[in-house]
Amino acid sequence: AQSVTQLGxxxxxxxxxxVLLRCNYSSSVPPYLFWYVQYPNQGLQLLLKYTTGxxxxxxxxxxxxxxxxxxxxxxxxxxxxxxxDAAEYFCAVRSNNNDMxxxxxxxxxxxx
Amino acid sequence: DARVTQTPRHKVTEMGQEVTMRCQPILxxxxxxxxxxxxxxxxxxxAYFRNRAPLDDSGMPKDRFSAEMPDAxxxxxxxxxxxxxxSAVYFCASxxxxxPLxxxxxxxxxxx
Numbered sequence: 219a220q221s222v223t224q225l226g227x228x229x230x231x232x233x234x235x236x237v238l239l240r241c242n243y244s245s246s247v248p249p250y251l252f253w254y255v256q257y258p259n260q261g262l263q264l265l266l267k268y269t270t271g272x273x274x275x276x277x278x279x280x281x282x283x284x285x286x287x288x289x290x291x292x293x294x295x296x297x298x299x300x301x302x303d304a305a306e307y308f309c310a311v312r313s314n315n316n317d318m319x320x321x322x323x324x325x326x327x328x329x330x
Numbered sequence: 331d332a333r334v335t336q337t338p339r340h341k342v343t344e345m346g347q348e349v350t351m352r353c354q355p356i357l358x359x360x361x362x363x364x365x366x367x368x369x370x371x372x373x374x375x376x377a378y379f380r381n382r383a384p385l386d387d388s389g390m391p392k393d394r395f396s397a398e399m400p401d402a403x404x405x406x407x408x409x410x411x412x413x414x415x416x417s418a419v420y421f422c423a424s425x426x427x428x429x430p431l432x433x434x435x436x437x438x439x440x441x442x
């Protein structure tokens with residue numbers, strides 16, 4: 219069975235600083251990997267996904283993530299944080315039996 | 331813009347009452363997921379369906395929870411009898427197979 223570990227339940231950065239949210243996964247088969255964002259009182263929205271092909275994936279709002287098989291990681295980055303990026307971020311893994319497992323989430327705070 | 335619709339958005343009920351949450355998946359999506367989100371447990375997969383057939387409901391307390399898809403446009407999650415520990419936000423999501431999940435805005439359930 220696949221699982222996801224997100225390191226750090228809270229991350230705080232200054233506006234304009236680099237954002238790095240960490241995600242490690244375990245999967246017995248090549249995984250599909252996702253990052254979602256959740257704003258207050260809303261459902262989750264897809265930021266980006268990795269299925270096959272290029273390991274550096276670009277998503278919406280300037281975010282990107284790199285699939286590193288050797289490290290079983292799929293960390294999310296953004297070069298310059300914006301106040302509107304404050305939200306909760308979830309890493310998720312989906313195997314070929316199609317169920318989707320989420321990490322515990324990382325709450326990103328952006329300081330002015 | 332197609333979206334997953336969940337009703338009701340909020341539900342307050344007394345312990346022991348039956349609760350039914352409804353979800354209208356995006357037309358054409360053949361997989362439907364139910365998740366529960368709490369501060370303590372994060373996002374927990376309760377059940378998911380493919381082509382209306384339940385594939386996995388191992389995350390669901392069987393004695394009081396039931397999930398069904400009466401037809402392709404409706405998924406239901408029922409709790410009977412409800413308990414205070416069931417208080418959470420319940421999310422429905424739908425997807426095409428092997429594609430990202432699209433989430434509804436959730437049902438916030440409070441059981442007193």
